Amino acid sequence: MSGVIPSVTWYCRPPMTAPPSALPERYDPAATEARWQSEWDAARAFHAEPVARDGEPASVPDAPKAYVLEMLPYPSGEIHMGHVKNYTMGDVVAHFRRRTGHVVFHPMGYDAFGLPAENAAIRTGEPPAEVTARNIASIRAQLRRLGFSIDWDTEISTADPEYYRWTQWIFLRFLEKGLVERREAAVNWCPTDQTVLANEQVVDGLCERCKSPVELRQLPQWFLRITDYAQALLDDMDLLDDWPERVLTMQRNWIGRSVGARVEFRVADDPGTVIPVFTTRPDTLYGATFFLMAPEHPLVPRLVDGRPEQAEVTAYVGTAARTAVAERSAAERPKTGVFTGRYVVNPANGEEIPVWVADYVLMDYGTGAIMAVPGHDERDFAFARAHDLPVQRVIAPEGSPPDAPLDEAWTGPGQLVNSGPLDGMEVEEAKRAMCAELAARGEGDATVGYRLRDWLISRQRYWGAPIPVVNCDACGVVPVPDDQLPVLLPHVDDYAPQGQSPLAAAEDWLATTCPSCGGPARRETDTMDTFVDSSWYFLRYTAPHFTGGPFDRDIADYWLPVDQYIGGVEHAILHLLYARFFTKVMHDLGLVGTREPFARLFTQGMIHHQGAKMSKSRGNVVPPDDIIQRFGADTLRLYILFMGPAADDAEWSDSGVEGQRRFLDRVWRLVRGLPGDVDPGRPSPGDLEGDGAALALVRKAEATVEKVTQDIGERFSFHTAISAIQELVNQATRDAADGALASESGGKALWHAARTTVSLIFPFAPHIASELWEAMGSERLWEEPWPEADPAFLVADSITIVFQVNGKLRDRADVAPDMDEDALIAMALSLPKVQAAMGGAEPKRTIVVPGKLVNVVVGGK
RNA sequence: GGGGACGUGGCGGAACGGUAGACGCGGCGGACUCAAACUCCGCUCCGGGUAACCCCGGGUGUGGGUUCGACUCCCACCGUCCCCA
Structure with missing residues (x-):
């Protein structure tokens, strides 16, 4: 390739270097892919450096930026299909943005610390650094074989001292x-x-x-x-419009904000000792009939010291320590606990209530102690029943007498009863009143609690x-x-x-x-x-070898936030929350301008095989390399996105892969069979005058441009984009085969359909597209402007109108697009099938949807 | 138990309140071939009508509702999956 200036507008008259018929008869992916991968490397095609790194003056281009990022892989030796899906999606977006006039940053790195390499080291004695280096080399080679448009200059490993220095x-x-x-x-x-x-x-x-x-x-x-940032993490979700609602909900639940009160309980015969609790139900304080502490609570040893209960409590604490947390807090588990022999004073009514140690109370929820209100909390009720503790009703639902006995905890709304000054209040009112009262007495206050822990x-x-x-x-x-x-x-x-x-x-x-x-x-x-390592890597990418800090603020501020982040939904909570936390802290430290790292997030579904998640232990793994070897990387990329909606789980099918390879073969033959004696310039409506098949094909091509542009750019719907291109290829192939395009205008249409196909397929299958693009006489498809549909071909000269009676399809007809409503109604009423369906009744109403349908409504149900 | 998502042919799926089943897989039939592979062409939701062309009826988990019109929106139920308990 000579240093050809890239074509500025989609569709210059291409120089005819070699006619398509010079293409080999058979498409050989191995040769094509190797060739283009080195071509891109040599051209540094995907390197983006709008802001010079390491000290050079900045030169920010006058084009929108797009930071396209996929979650970085853990370098086990092999990539799996989930990686292929993840990185292919990102690559399609990166290519698309590049060709729609964006400056694109698309980096790659490795989350290289962690247990698998260390466990391998324990088995074999080989240092983890060596295991990891080998695995990275292997992963990198596999990613390269897939032909992703990654800026390899920015590659990082979190286990590299150059990186973890900054961690x-x-x-x-x-x-x-x-x-x-x-x-x-x-x-x-x-x-x-x-x-x-x-x-x-x-x-x-x-x-x-x-x-x-x-x-x-x-x-x-x-x-x-991180709990210091609980509220900020919650508040800034407002900035994340383009995150899946599902992920936001999960994060919100994880942070678990609840409004309640801190209430102080004094130890009965030791008023200097105060044990605070957090409760979301301060309104029920009069109903607190006992008090529970976590076995790990630091005051427990002191409370029982030298008392007859000491031995039993100590034994119980020991058992609890050996029990899994989840098991301890399971709702259906029998409520175990032991009495400490001590009492605390209920600040609401001055009553002394017994203190127990119970393992369903966890030290790191709230304060590690709770006021138990068995009348209005299910677990407390179960505990009271199990240990024969009193149950006091303090809320009476509408129509229930204040002293009706409780067969189970009442957690619904109602009026306060048996609660002194709170009696008669509704729950919310009582909460406020109780908080005010506690605050006035210095025994607590209204406060906000979070489920999130440090x-x-x-x-x-x-x-x-x-x-x-x-x-x-x-x-x-x-x-x-x-x-x-x-x-x-x-x-x-x-x-x-x-x-x-x-x-x-x-x-x-x-x-x-x-x-x-x-x-x-x-x-x-x-x-x-x-x-921790993966909570800031997206910042390091922007200046991976910067020595003056973790990153260069100017460059980071140019690229951040990430415009499109893509990864597995399994990271919906942890990684994303931690990365958000880090970004906020660094923002508050004045290190970076953005408060949120990822403006748009897409979470992808998993690839299943034989009905289950692919895993080594199940033996149902399909190694991407095998597929690349048999069918080529382009086929794999195409198939992995064709499988179904990108957000959904999808089932791997070997024959499905073959279908995509057949499609690429068909595209190859379409281009190879293009007539050589045609001026391949862009057709105008005039060129195709009177040639129905040619006109229809060009219209199809233009409609496909519209559809694919929308599907990639707005809908993240890659599988429908691919199927649209397949429709175009099917139509071109069929018409070419049966001779409908043998004329000069037909040849022109065919060339146009082929060029459009190759141009649109490029983000999905960049190697074969580049090869065919070159065969059609052009170069550097990766920087070719994305096609734009010619509006002249987007209007049809007739459209199909559907005729309904009472919403039921009865007939259809092709009409002129500008036919007015009255004419359409008249036409509807004249159609025999419509008349038959109306059964002689008068139309009660007619609905006309322009360009779509006429619905005649007749009465009599 | 709470929250969320989803239920469409033999299979993956399409249809962004307006022609249900695009595209692909699989299957069936045909052309090419000595034969096969490849490729190409046709058919492929169910039931019926003299299954060439065509026509009629039914059909998107179940039952209701909103609407001129519902796979799509609302309610309930059944089922599957995910997250939190």
């Missing part, structure tokens, strides 16, 4: 801002992986990874105070970013100074966790000096949750 730097900024906390906490402990898990990584009481039952342990851990980020594992602090006997926890970053992972011989991080075994590394006092100190041995 650590960001951690230190969080620390300075008071968003990092080290505290003793009841944590989910996976006995198999020998590490703590975030609550999010515990599913049904089992470790998300290895499915072992999770235990609770008290350990010092590192937290990020993010536990420390892991006692090797393969993660070391937490950049040292522990000094004199100074305590001291941050590592910025200029000493990164804190590199040390070499160790044994990666197996022993209840503490394997890093603890690296003694030379462990021993250091305190940056503050210069005395001896030990490095922190915990590493960070990999979700």
Whole structure:
């Protein structure tokens, strides 16, 4: 290819370098794909650098930007069909945006820290860095074989010291801002992986990874105070118009805002000790007949110290610690608990109520203690029944006497009863009154609670970013100074966790000096949750080798927010919430201009095979490489998007793939069979005068342009875009085969249909499209402006009108598009089939939908 | 238990209140071939009418409702899936 200036408008007269008939008879994807992949590399076709990186002056182009991003892969050795779907969708969008005049940024990287590489290291002794490097090379090669239009210059790995240096730097900024906390906490402990898990990584009481039952342990851990941002995370959802409602709902539920009250209970014979609770039902305070504490509650040992109940309570606390959290809080589980022998004072009525320890109360929900209102809370009711505790009604539904006994908790609306000054109030009114009363007495106040808990980020594992602090006997926890970053992972011989991080075994590394006092100190041995790494990678992409900070603000502010983010719905809560949190904090630190990282989000469905999710253990995995080898990357890309709506799960079918390959073969033959002696310029209506087939084909081509443009650009409906192109190809092929396009105007129409097809198919199947485009005498299809339909061909000279009687289809006819309503009605009434259906009755009403139908309504049901 | 999504041919799906089943898979029949593969052409929701061309009736999980008109909107139920408990 010579340095041809790209055609500026869709449809210059192309230079005829080689007639299409010179194409090989058979389409050979392997050759075509290899050729174009190196062609794009050589041309740096997909590199975008509108804002120069690393110090050069900025030159922002006068074109809209489009940051197209797919969730970065974890580099296991092999990509799977979910990746293919994800990255193909992103690639279609990237190509489409590029050709519709956007400056497109489409990067790729690897979420490279994490357990699989470390577990492999434990088995084989091979350092995780090496396992990971090999896997990245393998993944990269597979992605490249799919021909994605990725800017490979920006590739990053989160396990690269050049990257995690800045993960650590960001951690230190969080620390300075008071968003990092080290505290003793009841944590989910996976006995198999020998590490703590975030609550999010515990599913049904089992470790998300290895499915072992999770235990609770008290350990010092590192937290990020995401709860400080609970309200901001909620409020800024207003900015996320283009997120699926479903994902927003999930996030909203996860944050779980509830309005209620903090209420202080004093210990009966120790009024200096106050135990606060959070309740969403302060109106029911008069009905609190006992008090429950979580087994882990720090006051429990003190309350029972030296009392007869001590042994029993201690034993109960021990059992609870060995029970999975999810099991403890399951609604249908029998409510266990033990009495502490102590009482607290109900601030509403001064009554002393017994304090029990119960394992369904969790330390990290609210304050770890609750006021139990058995009359109006289902679990409290069950507990009261199980332990023979009193039940007091304080809400009476409409028409129910105030002292009607309760057979179950009443959680509905009603009027307050047995509640002193609150009697007669409705629930909401009583809530307000109670809060005001508590506040006035200094025993509580109205407050907002969140279900969201702080993010536990420390892991006692090797393969993660070391937490950049040292522990000094004199100074305590001291941050590592910025200029000493990164804190590199040390070499160790044994990666197996022993209840503490394997890093603890690296003694030379462990021993250091305190940056503050210069005395001896030990490095922190915990590493960070990999979700930390992936919470800011989209910023690093914008300046992947920048050394002056995690990213260059000018460049980041140009590209951010991501215009289109695409990934699996399984990340609807965690990853997306964490990335939003990080972006907000960095915004508040003045590091970046945007408050939200992802303007538009699309969540894709999963690929199933043989009725189940593809997985190695099921043995139903179809490796993408096999399909590429047999049919070509273009076929795979086309098929994966043709399978069905991109948001839905879809079932893999081998014969479905073959169908898409047959389609590409047909396109190949269509172009190869184009007449060589035709001026392939864009046809005008005049060129096709009197040639019905040619006119119809060009109209079809123009309608297809409209449809595909809408389907890709607005609807994210790739499968219907592909089927529209298939219709066009079918029509062209059929008409060409039966000789309807043998004339000069027919040839012109055929050329136009072929060029349109190839141009439209390019985002889906870029290699074959490039090859055919070249065969038709043009170059650089990747920067060819996206086709625009010629309006002259979008109007038909006749349209089909449907005639209905009482909404039922009775006849249809082709009429002139400008036929007026009266004429249409007259025509309807003259049609024998319409008359027959009317059965002689008079029309009561007629409805005319222009261009569509006439509906004659006759009476008599 | 709460919240959400979805139910259309043999299968994946299309139809953004206006011709239900586009496109693809599978199947059936035909052409090409010595034969096959490839390719091309035709048929393929169900029932019926002298199943060539055509015509009639029914049909989008079930039952109601709104509307001139409902796969589409509303209500209830049944079923499947997802999220949170």
